Amino acid sequence: MITTRRSRIIRFLFVRLFVSIPVILGIVFLTFMLIRIGGQDPVAMIAGPVADSAMLSAIRTQLQLDQPLLQQFLNYVLLVSQGDLGVSWQGGIPVLSEIKQLFPATLELVFLSVGLAALIGVPIGMRSAFKPNGWFDQLTRFCSLAGFSMPTYWLGLMAIFVFFYLLRWAPAPMGRLGVDVATPAVVTGSVLIDCLLEGNWNALSSALSHLALPVLCFALLAAAPIIKQTRAIMLEIVGSDYVRYARANGFSKKTIEKIALRNAAGPLLTFLGLELTSLLAAAALIEYIFSLSGLGQWGLNAILLGDFAVVQGYVLTLALSSMLIFMVIDLMVLLLEPRN
Amino acid sequence: MMKKQGSVLTLILIVALNIFPEVWAQEKTLVIAMNSTPKGVDPDIWVPGQIEATVNLYEGLTSYGTRVGSNGKLEVDPGKIQPHLAESWTVSPDGKKYLFKLKHGIRSPFGNELTAQDIVWTYEKSALQKRTGQFMASVGRIEKVEAASKYEVRFQLSDANRIFLGALTLHLPAIFDSVEAKKHASPDDPYAAKWLSLNSAGFGPYHLQSLQSGQQAVFVVNSNYFFKKPYYTKIIWREVPSPATRVALIRTGQVQYAEQIPFQQLTVLRTDPAVKVESVPGFGGATVRMNPRYQPFDKVKVRQAVAYATDYAAISEAVFLGQGTRSRSMLNSPIAGAVNAYKYETDYNKAKQLLTEVGYPNGVDVTLEYSTNWWWEEPLVLQMQASLAKAGIRVTPKKIPSTEMLARRTINVWTVPFLTHLTSSFVPDPSYNMFLTAHCKGSSNVNANCDAAMDKLIDASAIEREEKRWLSLIEQAQNLQADSATFIETFLPGTHEVFAACMKGYLWRPHNRLVWKDLNCSS
Amino acid sequence: MSLISIEDLHVHFISTGIDNQLITAKALNGVSFSLEAGQVMGIVGETGAGKSLTANSILGLLRPPAKIVKGRILFNGEDIRVHDHESSSVRGKLITLIPQSPKTSLDPTARIGDQLIRMQVEHRTANDSDAYARALNMLEQVQIPDPSRRMNAWPHELSGGMAQRVLIAASLINSPKLVIADEPTTGLDLTVQAEILDTLRKLVNANNMSSIIITHDLGIVAHYCDRMAVMFAGSVVEEGDVVSVFKKPLHPYTQSLIASTPKQIAKNGYKRITTGPPDLYNLGNGCSYKDRCNKAQPICETSPQLVSVDSGHKTLCHFPGQSTNA
């Protein structure tokens, strides 16, 4: 029994890996082509304000932009398969080293936000589902739709206005640490973890205070879909035979909630995975507003500046991490569900 | 469940609301709020933030002298070029050979002394990279650089020219500590371009200590710096992409300098006791340019009509908030030889009359394209739209991305008929400036401004060594440009640097970048 | 005093239409019956007659838009509805349910043993170690082979019959007074049906419990029940002890039900029912069976009263017992 289960899991991982490859290739191919067929020429941007045509063509050759598109793509894939993401067209910093430096900031933001959002969203969604159409349900439905509808960046701006400009409660939206704080040595790249490792409490509190507002904004908005989904999942479970049976058995509300939550864990986890990946991308806006200098801000800039190497690196990172997240989540669900 | 969630929320809130007033305690550290961290620090490769950093890392063989200006403040005198890293120089009679003697004892942070070899290596590197450094070398018509002895270096020029010494004041081609740089070279990369793009090895006052892309860069003073020791020993360069945030930071005293502050904010900042605004007119002019290869701008009278239909007073008020300086030529003071060539004043009737003369009695429809390279573009375009309408020139404003603008306005592409542009350069030399912007081969010629007579005047001025004839050539060229009216000269937006109130010592340089070694905040 | 007695129970489904008109479905219309300790009662009737709704009302499982608008449910003389909103000291302990669909009624994420233990711990009828032993014992009693291994099984590993046995074990584990079996054998094959019902009957009798079995199947009622109630359109149209009802059905609906058992069809031939069940949204006045009844008279336009023929054998008809051969 145990062996069959383990072999099933291993097979699952293999299949997932196998299926992921074409999807990732598809994403990379899609972005690769789309940013190039647009007709925008990045070379002038790279060459800078003083550039003559000789300089332009030299850069074009250097970046292989004079080659056919498909050839460019194949070259790129070949390089990527060797773990080389190329160098940024703006300044020549290796894309991979930038990703290593910037991704932890984004992960920090996204995981904290999703975590907080789940803490907010799941209980509220559950309560709604247990009393569907009651006042609480109507109110949360409205609120979650409002959260759904609110532009992230706008909420961020308004939060800055209130908490930084008016109340001076939040620190200036400037980076991940205060200027007067000694930056911890980079170990993991996550400021929070690095501070903890170093025991640098001063920096830790500064990092937390810089993260608080963006995380709060992000989590509030991320909670909306979680509420909605939890409600939908729970509604189905609450209407299920086994919850009806548990009710008929006179189980306490707490026990019934426990049963429902346990049964919702699988679909909820799957949804949280989805939420994680979508937040990874949406983080760009929050990072931009709060100058958090994460991966998203970097990618956003690259898109605006036409730095294709960075755009590709960004897209690839997002795609790969989405895949990884899905895989881990699916694996967790697999282990969680007795039926598998 | 609900309880747990509540307590976590409270915890987060407590952290969020726990304010840490980031009081600036450490001394002699300068914190600056910049648009972006340097994307690289190799002066040969132009990338965002690079110039702002490298003017502080590398210095030239020459430098500009200073004088006391009309307002009693010290200012740069572009007419006076003095030795800097060089001790002295001699020129051959034909003006094509220069021999520089280097000062002894100039050392990089790595302890290596500056020798003629470093300079030769520098020019070799730029020649190989074929980027901005080589461009600047070509501007000075430098043909060959060789070491005459350990402390002597010889420059061979293709033509005698006036810009050469001015170009040597610049930070590029950067004079590298070649001894250190060579340690990081490889057969693939003989000039250590990879290493130099993320590390500094110069003889300037500062060097790069750490660079966290997108977050901050830290520069520390070169302890071996040959000249007067800078007041600030450490520069913390924070990336703050939003100009508004930069304003907030300077106002709350969390940084001592903030770059690229929007004009509207300046008026407020001037009244803020915590902030000091230093304003210099500079010589860069906000222009609107017409490409004569497109209708209706192929007709000079249409272009002149546009010049007459521009409401300069309104632009001054609404766009530059009364803080700009009227531009009167494609060259402006302090560039030598600048004259009042551009004589157009607002006159709608004259504009209408000119339009009628060339067959546009009912006016014309044009699209004015602009981007966001400079903050004033959009308001200027809107003002142009309003005032040109009064002469029957109906303007459709169109904002396009910077990438598109750069690509389409490039020399020999020239597909933007009507656009906004800033006339500017690093070197305040008249011939060079005219060449860049108005010569058919100039790399800042964005509107196909190709006129054989103009090219001839500019070319002649560049090699003319007799002062009077030189000035006359420059004046002719300016007048010719003003008459052809392909440039609508509006205002010099000026350079407005925003500092903490205590900041002293600011000195404007022709490269228009902040030089940290000038600054001090001592009481 | 009866163990449970339902008095004039009215349950309506109340909602508002898209045109803002109130829509009421009269699902139960004055259901009354009672049951003594140790008895097994069968409730029969067609789909929509209100059998399960009656059970749900007893178990407090009604959810909006269903609502009890009138009537009482007395258990041991106490109104059971006071327990509706709290973890019940009655439901699951004194009254338990054997649900309709065994495979989906077990919590899919808990092992069988844990579910049986949970049932006891929840009602504090045993502590953890006793609970395990009792669960094991209960599984044995419902004749599950290899019970100690089954304790660790997941619900999805069980067959339908096995799951139903587990549910029976769960329903009896707290030694309740009343077990309500809501169509306990639907979907199971006949031999399993019989085994399960035999087990249930045996255990109910052995522990002196009462039981209500809800079913479509008159055969089950005949075999396993002491008393029976026939429901139609939300009313109990006939109630009595099994023997007398089968011997002398009073209501035309009961008569037609008995006539449609295979044995009777073989004997008397097949008769088609021409009308569907009455529209509960538009129940008219009078006898709700009148549209289907071939003996309907003008008097049937008025509501019939419950008529008691023998002691405990009652019917809701103007002409009790008159249409035996209809």
Add this chain to the structure above:
Amino acid sequence: MFTKKDSSAVVNFVNYSLGISRRSPTFAVGFSIVGLFLLLAMLADFIAPYSPTQSFSYNVLNPPDGRFLLGSDGNGMDVFSRVLHGCRYAFGISIPAGLIMISIGVPLGLVAGYRGGFIDEVLLRILDVLRSFPTIILALAVVAAMGQSLTSMVLVIGVLDSPIFARVVRAEVLALRSSTFVMAAIAMGNPAWRVMFVHILPNAILGVTAQLPMRMAWAVRISATLAFIGVGIQAPTPEWGAMIRQGAEYVITGEWWVALFPGIALMLLVLGFNLLGDGLSDILDPRRRSVDK
């Protein structure tokens, strides 16, 4: 309560409005919001005190007062007039984008669901890609590359979202395909297209109808986001996202009105669309009925 005898049109209208708002308050609120915005968009020229791009040179960043109801922006333009005219861009993008989604998504979903096979596989793979890759980044990259015109924006949004539409249709079709009436239609020898469009589509359309407002909400949101980032429609065009972008410059220095009002308008309209969609699925789903308490 009214009885069925009151059947005058007014009473009916009142009854149905009350009934709908009772069954789904969300629908009623959403419907009113979207209707109001549609009205504002149509009447913008009459309501707005100024042209949305008229620049009052001497009234830059005027706080809200009698002359500039919602203040003026950094170019001296009236925020109120601009917010009003912004409605037009919101509908100008979401309506054609919605039409594109329907015209691509519905046939695609129909064929994929009914026929399965290659088209279904392709659709599923595309959905895979979209699931594992956030559309916003894709839209950003494409619009940035294609150049920022209204047309390219509408196209990108419409095309990118149509697979999601197709998924809804596909799910409905799959459920319907095995239903008796479809079986009967096939057995009667109807050609595939007829079964799809005459028998399945009308029954699948309910799901589509409820989905449409939500997708339009997405279109409004994403177009504003693109404009905010700086790749979509650009100021001085009175588009909400572009206005927020412009206002972002001033929020931190206390000129809150430039970003606040377009943001509120944007949020309200998106909320309206979402409420509409949410309510519609309530109303169309017969299993959900509100309770009279």
